[in-house]
Amino acid sequence: MSPHTVLLSGIVGSTAYGLAHEGSDIDRLGVFAAPTEDFHGLHAPRASYVTTAPDRTLHEAAKWCRLALGGNPTAGELVWLPDELYEVRTPLGDELIAVRSSLLSAKRVRDAYLGYATQQARRLTDRAVAGPLPADARARTAKHARHLMRLCHQGLGLYTTGRLEIRLEDPDAFRAFGERVADDPAQAHPLLAAYERAFDEARSPLPDRPDEAPVEAWLRRVRAHHYAAQAAP
Known part of the structure; x- marks a missing residue:
């Protein structure tokens, strides 16, 4: 996976919450886009990359969307970070932040x-x-x-x-x-x-179900962008 495919990445976990102490690990989470062409073969592209030195987890865009739509707290916090904790922000990453409320139910x-x-x-x-x-x-x-x-x-x-x-x-x-x-x-x-x-x-302002349409539209833009990028000479 080449670094340019990372759409959004930031520091999460204890450091983000304000609970870190001396010696705490710095956890990073991100979303990347696999090349669109890779989805047309016999084998789907890898959905996640996890490393321990440094502590970093990257989910492919579709997997991250499924996790976030399911309410996964760890995945979802990526789109709610304070600005200073983002280390990679691309236009598509900003578009994902913009539809974060659609993920909630x-x-x-x-x-x-x-x-x-x-x-x-x-x-x-x-x-x-x-x-x-x-x-x-x-x-x-x-x-x-x-x-x-x-x-x-x-x-x-x-x-x-x-x-x-x-x-x-x-x-x-x-x-x-x-x-x-x-x-x-x-x-x-x-x-x-x-x-x-x-x-x-409590009474919640959240809907009974997440609004998948904006998330689906975002994912399709990701696929189109990374297909066009491959096709370009």
Whole structure:
């Protein structure tokens, strides 16, 4: 994959949220376009590239759209980053940002964010059953607890406002929660239950289903652009 096919890329994860600490990895996420001609052969082009040095994930445009339309929190945050966190922005990348609201739907936002948070809570419970935590496991527990709270907080904000706020206003509150859960993993469950009630009681401006038409139109422009680019002498 040549670098010029990357449409949009930026810094995500703990650095974006304001939860990074000294020694934290810098995570990057991006969308790329495979050559359109490659879709006409026997084998589909590769859908994702993942590296660990540096920590970078790139999804092909169609795969990223499917993930985002499904409510995937990690994929979706790419189009809500503060401007300073983007490292690659192309005209097609800006067009993708412009249709970001079309990707959203109330049920998928709720199911995805609470679903991921519930998975985190289960991991924390499993660790508690295993007994006292060694230092490295305690640090992982605190990290997972921070991200459980973040998923709940950001998900409810997106559900109630239709906008995803990436940068946390009070990251220290999330760090403090992580430490409390590291001391007692059972502390995670009251927070999760409170957010479940908040989702139940909230009214969302989001539609029942995402609006796929603008996303489909964007993807077709990507395919047309990268076919024309190949055909040019």
